Amino acid sequence: MDTKKMTSNHGRNAALLSILPGFGQFYNKQFVKGAIFLILTVSFFAAFYDTLNWGFWGLFTLGEIPVLDHSIFLLIDGIIALIVTALGLIIYAFNIYDAYNNGKKRDLGLELNSVREQYHNLLDNGFPYLMISPGFFLLVFVVIFPILFVVLLAFTNYDLYHSPPAKLVDWVGIQNFIDIFKLDLWRKTFFGVMGWTIVWTFVATTLQVALGIFLAILVNQKDLKGKAIVRTIFILPWAVPSFISILIFSGMFNETFGVVNKTILDAIGIGAVPWMTEENWTRLALIFIQSWLGFPFIFAMTTGVLQSIPDELYEAATVDGASILQKFTKITLPLVLFATAPIIITQYTFNFNNFNVIFLFNGGGPAIPGQNAGGSDILISWIYKLTMTSAQYGKAAAVTMILSLIVITVALWQFRRTKSFQEEDLM
Amino acid sequence: MKKSLSFFMMLVLVIGMLAACGPQREAQPENTDKDNGTGENQAEEPKPEKLVVWEDTDKGVALKPAIESFEKEYGIKVEFKELGMADKIRDQLRLDGPAGNAPDVVTLPHDQIGQVVTEGLLQEIKVDDSVLDTFTESSISAQMYDGKLYGLPKATETPVFIYNKALMEKAPETMDELYTQAKELTTGGQYGFLALFDNFYFAHGPIAGMGGYVFNEKDGALDREDVGLNNEGAVEGAEFIQKWYSEGLFPKGIIGESGGAAMDGLFNEGKAASVMNGPWALQGMKDAGIDVGVSVMPKLSNGEPVKTFMGVKGWNVTAFTKNPYWATKLVEHITNEENAKIRFETTQEIPPVKSLIEDPVIADNEAAKAVAEQSQYAVPMPNIPEMAEVWGPMASALQTIATGKAEPKAALDDAVKTIKTNIETNHPAK
Numbered sequence: 101m102d103t104k105k106m107t108s109n110h111g112r113n114a115a116l117l118s119i120l121p122g123f124g125q126f127y128n129k130q131f132v133k134g135a136i137f138l139i140l141t142v143s144f145f146a147a148f149y150d151t152l153n154w155g156f157w158g159l160f161t162l163g164e165i166p167v168l169d170h171s172i173f174l175l176i177d178g179i180i181a182l183i184v185t186a187l188g189l190i191i192y193a194f195n196i197y198d199a200y201n202n203g204k205k206r207d208l209g210l211e212l213n214s215v216r217e218q219y220h221n222l223l224d225n226g227f228p229y230l231m232i233s234p235g236f237f238l239l240v241f242v243v244i245f246p247i248l249f250v251v252l253l254a255f256t257n258y259d260l261y262h263s264p265p266a267k268l269v270d271w272v273g274i275q276n277f278i279d280i281f282k283l284d285l286w287r288k289t290f291f292g293v294m295g296w297t298i299v300w301t302f303v304a305t306t307l308q309v310a311l312g313i314f315l316a317i318l319v320n321q322k323d324l325k326g327k328a329i330v331r332t333i334f335i336l337p338w339a340v341p342s343f344i345s346i347l348i349f350s351g352m353f354n355e356t357f358g359v360v361n362k363t364i365l366d367a368i369g370i371g372a373v374p375w376m377t378e379e380n381w382t383r384l385a386l387i388f389i390q391s392w393l394g395f396p397f398i399f400a401m402t403t404g405v406l407q408s409i410p411d412e413l414y415e416a417a418t419v420d421g422a423s424i425l426q427k428f429t430k431i432t433l434p435l436v437l438f439a440t441a442p443i444i445i446t447q448y449t450f451n452f453n454n455f456n457v458i459f460l461f462n463g464g465g466p467a468i469p470g471q472n473a474g475g476s477d478i479l480i481s482w483i484y485k486l487t488m489t490s491a492q493y494g495k496a497a498a499v500t501m502i503l504s505l506i507v508i509t510v511a512l513w514q515f516r517r518t519k520s521f522q523e524e525d526l527m
Numbered sequence: 528m529k530k531s532l533s534f535f536m537m538l539v540l541v542i543g544m545l546a547a548c549g550p551q552r553e554a555q556p557e558n559t560d561k562d563n564g565t566g567e568n569q570a571e572e573p574k575p576e577k578l579v580v581w582e583d584t585d586k587g588v589a590l591k592p593a594i595e596s597f598e599k600e601y602g603i604k605v606e607f608k609e610l611g612m613a614d615k616i617r618d619q620l621r622l623d624g625p626a627g628n629a630p631d632v633v634t635l636p637h638d639q640i641g642q643v644v645t646e647g648l649l650q651e652i653k654v655d656d657s658v659l660d661t662f663t664e665s666s667i668s669a670q671m672y673d674g675k676l677y678g679l680p681k682a683t684e685t686p687v688f689i690y691n692k693a694l695m696e697k698a699p700e701t702m703d704e705l706y707t708q709a710k711e712l713t714t715g716g717q718y719g720f721l722a723l724f725d726n727f728y729f730a731h732g733p734i735a736g737m738g739g740y741v742f743n744e745k746d747g748a749l750d751r752e753d754v755g756l757n758n759e760g761a762v763e764g765a766e767f768i769q770k771w772y773s774e775g776l777f778p779k780g781i782i783g784e785s786g787g788a789a790m791d792g793l794f795n796e797g798k799a800a801s802v803m804n805g806p807w808a809l810q811g812m813k814d815a816g817i818d819v820g821v822s823v824m825p826k827l828s829n830g831e832p833v834k835t836f837m838g839v840k841g842w843n844v845t846a847f848t849k850n851p852y853w854a855t856k857l858v859e860h861i862t863n864e865e866n867a868k869i870r871f872e873t874t875q876e877i878p879p880v881k882s883l884i885e886d887p888v889i890a891d892n893e894a895a896k897a898v899a900e901q902s903q904y905a906v907p908m909p910n911i912p913e914m915a916e917v918w919g920p921m922a923s924a925l926q927t928i929a930t931g932k933a934e935p936k937a938a939l940d941d942a943v944k945t946i947k948t949n950i951e952t953n954h955p956a957k
Binding site: 166167173260261264266267284285286350355357372377463472490491492 | 625788
């Protein structure tokens, strides 16, 4: 900064004055703007005083008198107060920033915008913000709000015995997390479920992606006749709503009456396989089903990418004497992965939380003695059971937080490593 | 420097705002005196203009006549709304109660009472002994929690023995008899008798009949410390259950989550001569064109009846009503003999009203008679919240028993251990 050369300190003065919103602008002689900030501030407090007062009190105490105070409603009021405060602070920060900037302009001897110019500026620069604001507000309440709720819930003792209106919910710090790692039953279940969740995510997703790409490349061969029909058939599993497919698979894998044991395996001379009652067989069946459900999407996407690869690349490679395998590993695969990597990553995160297939196929079963969750339960279906059967809302929220942390970390790390996020284009 | 300064100012603002807030509530309203019971202030309680009732879906037809006669007798208007009883009413009450839109009376399955009372959604009611005497004892005990009465029973249901008249002439008297019959009938895709014994709801029958129990009763309340699911009787019951699977009388395909659908399918296709199932399954069977017979469960080898689990739907007064006295009156009115009879005639729900069980309407109806008779041997599902911890471990144990992966004794010991740990972790002692 070249503040040393300046003789005046309008920037600093204006910023300091605008601690009372509007006064910095008055100092800069922008009276209309200052008045707008001042009115905004006053009306903010007039309109939200009750919300903020009640909300913050509720957020800190979670209520004081059982029956009269409903802790969960107070928590919700508190979150609303937090959001309103955040919005207020944004406007407040803008007010200081604006005063400082204009003061700076005066320091440098530049002329300030007139009211008319300010108005035009606002329209020109503010238009995009105006356009995104409805969506933004909706997002704040539909996405941010529930996330805050879960995060806060993870630090409370909300369960059946601390349920409003009869009882109050209290803040308990990180007790829930301590319990999950300390109490035998919880720890054993958590790591058991976690282990399977990771195996499930990697094996099921990798299989479905590999199968999709493999089939796409196969179907894309030049001399294949009837491509349209083959493609349509491969995309069909995608056309059937997945929950219907899963329910039908669940019937097909029935140990006594299912077509898998009774007809298919019987025909090749393999005895009945305990698909539903032996955990590892259930897991295997689930991986098969997920591959079936998931590959058409990858297949369709890869087909699209393959068609956009120019033939010249292959012709040049042929001229240079590349083998088929070299063409595949040096041209086809990099281009396909480059174009689809972000979507493949989302497939991993999707399967990490793939509740439908786990829950509908065998309800997370089969049962395992001495554990809180079933043999094929992944974290998300375990959380569902915790909330629905044990009413352990606080603990479930804590597990949810751990789960989200994992998903977010992995997703961020992978996204950052993906080429398509680093470079603008490859070709 | 600018940044840190403005940040500091923001902090000042936030702190200032936080300091401003506090419990500056208007004079706190008198703490709810409805907890003190309704007994003393009945006389003073003025007649409300109207009462609101939440009834199960599609059961309003049975409620309407009762409401009309109540309106005529007391001059209080009653409105009702239909909501799914299984969980909608409870979930909605949780939200609407504190928000001030709560109904005065709701209907709930009795096994939710413990949970809902713990959450503070229902209140105790005071009813004359003469009224209580009109109901069967077990149905009243189902409405009790912690020694207090929270409602009056509306209807009961319990699994019974259902058989295909084309395949089985008459219901056997004893389980031994059924066992020999099943041995003969079970060949090549045909089954003599099927039951979902891997589901604790159905398995409780033989286990309790042999002497097992979930929670023992102590001083009029269920004792959560005393779990009798691995005692000698329970093990005998589990051995009895295992026999059906290990000898191939039950196929493996009726084990697990989708077992119920598989069993219904077999019976409706005429491939199973008899099943153990609840009265709710009857309509589907009749629709499938099966000529069904219904009777009580055959007696066990020790001469005891099968002690099935009983579900009792009840009428409960919410904690949020301003008119507990009149709400209780309304509950008494809609459960009285006359209205209970109307209920049976319109919805086929079987009210546990003593005088009605001998009444020809029920006595001459094969299904209703069987359910009513079986109800006498049945045990109400425990309604304490700790029961939630029993289902999962027992299902695991029964499944491993059914698939032959574990010996009954070992599996049940394991289950009881898990149940006790879960109760300790999830339900702190009061």
